[in-house]
Amino acid sequence: MPKRMTLLGLFNTSGPGRPIDYLDPVTGAMEALRILGLREQDMALMMGVPYTSKMLGRPKIYERVPWATIFGALAGLSTAILLTFFTQFHYPIRVGGRPYWGTAAAWIPIFELTMLGLVLGTFFNFIWKNAFPSTQPQIYNPNINHGRIALTASFDARYEDDVRRAMLDNGAEQVYEPEKKPL
Amino acid sequence: MLADAQTKFKNLVWPHEDDPKERLLLDPIPQEEMNQIMLKPMLSASPAYWLVVALLAGIVGVCLFGSWAYMIRWGMGVAGIRRPVGWGVFIATFVFWIGISHSGTFVSAILRVFNAEFRRPITRAAELMVTFSLACGGLFPIIHLGRMWVVYFMVPMPNQRQLWPNFQSALVWDLLAITTYLISSTIYVFLPMIPDLAMARDHTTGWRHALYKFTSLGWRGTEYEFHYLHKALNIMAFAIIPIMFSVHTIVSWDFAMTQQVGWHSSIFGPYFVVGAIFSGVSAVITVLLVVRRTMHLEYFLRPEHFDALAKLVLIFSLAWTYFFFNDFFVEWYGGDWAGHKLLNFQMHGGLAPYWYAMLFFNIVVPILTLWNKRVRNSPIALFLITIGINIGMYLERLVIIPGFLQRNRMPFNWGEYTPQWPEVSIAVGTVALFILLYLLASKVIPLIPVWEVLEGQLSHSRRRIGKTVVTSVAELE
Numbered sequence: 001m002p003k004r005m006t007l008l009g010l011f012n013t014s015g016p017g018r019p020i021d022y023l024d025p026v027t028g029a030m031e032a033l034r035i036l037g038l039r040e041q042d043m044a045l046m047m048g049v050p051y052t053s054k055m056l057g058r059p060k061i062y063e064r065v066p067w068a069t070i071f072g073a074l075a076g077l078s079t080a081i082l083l084t085f086f087t088q089f090h091y092p093i094r095v096g097g098r099p100y101w102g103t104a105a106a107w108i109p110i111f112e113l114t115m116l117g118l119v120l121g122t123f124f125n126f127i128w129k130n131a132f133p134s135t136q137p138q139i140y141n142p143n144i145n146h147g148r149i150a151l152t153a154s155f156d157a158r159y160e161d162d163v164r165r166a167m168l169d170n171g172a173e174q175v176y177e178p179e180k181k182p183l
Numbered sequence: 184m185l186a187d188a189q190t191k192f193k194n195l196v197w198p199h200e201d202d203p204k205e206r207l208l209l210d211p212i213p214q215e216e217m218n219q220i221m222l223k224p225m226l227s228a229s230p231a232y233w234l235v236v237a238l239l240a241g242i243v244g245v246c247l248f249g250s251w252a253y254m255i256r257w258g259m260g261v262a263g264i265r266r267p268v269g270w271g272v273f274i275a276t277f278v279f280w281i282g283i284s285h286s287g288t289f290v291s292a293i294l295r296v297f298n299a300e301f302r303r304p305i306t307r308a309a310e311l312m313v314t315f316s317l318a319c320g321g322l323f324p325i326i327h328l329g330r331m332w333v334v335y336f337m338v339p340m341p342n343q344r345q346l347w348p349n350f351q352s353a354l355v356w357d358l359l360a361i362t363t364y365l366i367s368s369t370i371y372v373f374l375p376m377i378p379d380l381a382m383a384r385d386h387t388t389g390w391r392h393a394l395y396k397f398t399s400l401g402w403r404g405t406e407y408e409f410h411y412l413h414k415a416l417n418i419m420a421f422a423i424i425p426i427m428f429s430v431h432t433i434v435s436w437d438f439a440m441t442q443q444v445g446w447h448s449s450i451f452g453p454y455f456v457v458g459a460i461f462s463g464v465s466a467v468i469t470v471l472l473v474v475r476r477t478m479h480l481e482y483f484l485r486p487e488h489f490d491a492l493a494k495l496v497l498i499f500s501l502a503w504t505y506f507f508f509n510d511f512f513v514e515w516y517g518g519d520w521a522g523h524k525l526l527n528f529q530m531h532g533g534l535a536p537y538w539y540a541m542l543f544f545n546i547v548v549p550i551l552t553l554w555n556k557r558v559r560n561s562p563i564a565l566f567l568i569t570i571g572i573n574i575g576m577y578l579e580r581l582v583i584i585p586g587f588l589q590r591n592r593m594p595f596n597w598g599e600y601t602p603q604w605p606e607v608s609i610a611v612g613t614v615a616l617f618i619l620l621y622l623l624a625s626k627v628i629p630l631i632p633v634w635e636v637l638e639g640q641l642s643h644s645r646r647r648i649g650k651t652v653v654t655s656v657a658e659l660e
Contacts, residue, residue, distance in 0.1 A: 119370060130408050133401055
């Protein structure tokens with residue numbers, strides 16, 4: 001099994017006239033790496049500005065409906081139905097002129113708890129998909145908050161010189177083998 | 184002659200109405216410079232700041248918690264609530280704070296859904312208002328219980344006596360709605376804060392670094408992280424809007440579901456929602472003016488933002504006027520004798536000073552002033568107008584809640600309400616608590632979402648069309 005290694009290249013996004021939208025160096029580097037045979041999943045980017053996948057020339061990230069959001073909403077709905085109807089069955093509260101099971105009145109707790117479940121599901125989906133909180137040492141360069149974009153490439157160590165040259169030829173300010181460090 | 188005319192107009196460029204650099208999204212500066220503008224006021228505090236914090240903490244300690252403790256010791260009788268006025272300043276202040284909480288959701292979620300780009304630098308400051316105003320407002324149901332140690336009765340959990348809350352009660356709906364809104368808005372303020380917390384993590388040391396490292400959850404700014412963040416924010420923005428509408432509608436149903444004269448009205452739901460957004464957006468302007476001045480955030484918070492918010496305030500003033508007139512006119516035209524007694528009480532009786540002051544601050548002042556661009560661009564004028572609006576909206580709640588309770592269908596049961604010092608003291612204490620929480624948060628939480636401003640600057644550019652140069656906004660997603 002050939003030994004794999006990772007290189008990190010730091011690119012400046014400041015260009016003629018504008019401070020943050022000069023992506024030609026990093027997109028050029030990625031193109032050069034694709035020519036060398038690196039796959040999309042072998043490359044990763046870290047940035048302080050949310051550039052879109054189209055801007056970066058990367059494949060669009062598709063995601064079907066976030067299931068955790070739907071499950072959260074269903075959990076909230078179930079909880080609400082349980083509370084509004086079951087509690088009355090378990091210990092009826094007789095309020096003069098009111099039915100035991102008022103469907104119209106039940107809609108309010110059903111709506112609120114369904115929405116709460118939806119929101120919590122969305123939040124947990126975000127946490128889960130990103131594997132947060134991440135306490136393990138990570139590859140990172142804080143210069144992404146200084147108008148830089150970091151490109152990491154993972155490849156067969158035999159091609160280190162080619163990958164390094166591809167990044168440097170396309171304007172990388174720095175290319176180095178990163179260490180995983182606590183953030 | 185034709186050649187002369189052609190030469191004269193050939194190079195004519197239509198004069199710009201404004202300098203593009205006056206607009207934040209057309210005035211990009213290096214990212215690190217933006218970070219420093221944001222971080223500098225966060226990481227330092229003047230002696231004046233600590234003096235104000237100490238003063239506010241003292242007011243909170245004495246006025247809020249001290250008065251509350253006094254009331255627990257001596258009973259609810261020390262408050263002014265008597266038959267027939269069972270709900271007074273406490274409930275009016277509770278409704279006021281819930282109304283203020285609509286500010287953040289409107290500015291952040293609704294404007295995000297409609298791609299209103301001017302929202303970018305102001306969303307977080309507005310969203311923080313939601314959390315803190317809900318925290319202040321949420322105290323009042325507990326305060327109003329008197330015996331606050333039985334507050335757990337409201338929580339639906341199995342117990343020995345097999346008692347459950349009545350889910351057909353408007354008060355239980357209130358508990359569910361406010362809890363849902365508090366949790367949702369806290370998540371909605373936290374999610375977009377993560378990249379800025381990561382930026383702060385990379386720029387700080389010591390306890391701040393540890394705090395930001397914990398709260399940024401290990402954010403590194405990868406493509407996937409931003410993708411999932413955008414996805415979550417889009418869902419949250421759409422979800423939190425109906426929650427926002429439902430909260431104040433349900434609060435209004437605390438009154439509208441009763442048979443009390445003046446309360447039992449089907450207009451109360453939208454009337455309260457519009458009033459909440461009206462007072463909330465006004466409060467956002469007030470807070471942002473202070474933040475801009477004290478934290479030197481003039482780069483981020485520009486006249487264009489206050490101009491846009493002031494136009495929204497004018498629109499909501501007109502909307503509130505419509506709903507107020509609707510409520511008033513139906514009662515007046517309907518001819519119900521008890522309703523007429525109440526209207527008379529408002530226009531000519533004991534409520535008259537508050538009623539006319541409410542109309543002055545909510546209708547006369549905004550409509551006569553905010554149409555004027557010079558007023559909208561004047562920080563002092565905007566500050567005074569928005570404070571006036573919130574005074575007017577507080578008076579509205581006072582008029583509707585304890586005011587209307589003084590008159591009912593049994594004249595022998597009419598009463599007069601006079602707030603006592605514990606009520607006033609606690610209400611003042613919550614105002615101090617809100618300001619104190621905001622001041623403390625301003626030193627820990629980045630108030631401007633720098634990454635969202637950068638995203639907006641990425642999408643804005645200038646291009647020539649014909650004889651002029653126009654601003655062009657690209658769709659990034």
